[in-house]
Amino acid sequence: MQYWLFKSEPNTWSWDQQVARGDKGEEWDGVRNYQARNNMRAMEIGDRGFFYHSMKEKAIVGVVEVIAKAHPDSTTDDPRWECVDIKAIGPVETPVTLDMCKAEPRLEKMVLVNNSRLSVQPVSAEEWAVVCEMAGIAP
């Protein structure tokens, strides 16, 4: 089991929209970055991820699960781009903001803190546990 972080602008695709999709989930499409794509290729069904709102909110707001492995991105004909499907598992008790992550020494190596521009990021098991603790949810 691996852990990830999916970043989205609430204006484009929000946590509420993800929740509304229910167990059907949704394609994480539109990614046009090789590093992010490679991360998605490495995902397995059942992997967990944080759902992060960028821009105004800058906070982890929910937990998602990978329900389909990488497949061609339906929003483009370009065969280079692939995406996974994810479904919402549940919201966090307390949103974990970027500021909170920066202030937490155990998260100083977190990709979110150091490379905020990468839209699909790996999260280590330790970081996952720390963020769950801060979010007030079970790991």
Place this chain on the structure above:
DNA sequence: GCCAACGTTGGC
């Protein structure tokens, strides 16, 4: 809304 940082593109 601005601007710095990063990634990608394309000319040489």
Place this chain on the structure above:
DNA sequence: GCCAACGTTGGC
């Protein structure tokens, strides 16, 4: 294959 120019992202 290198590197300058450009576009996009996202924190501030």
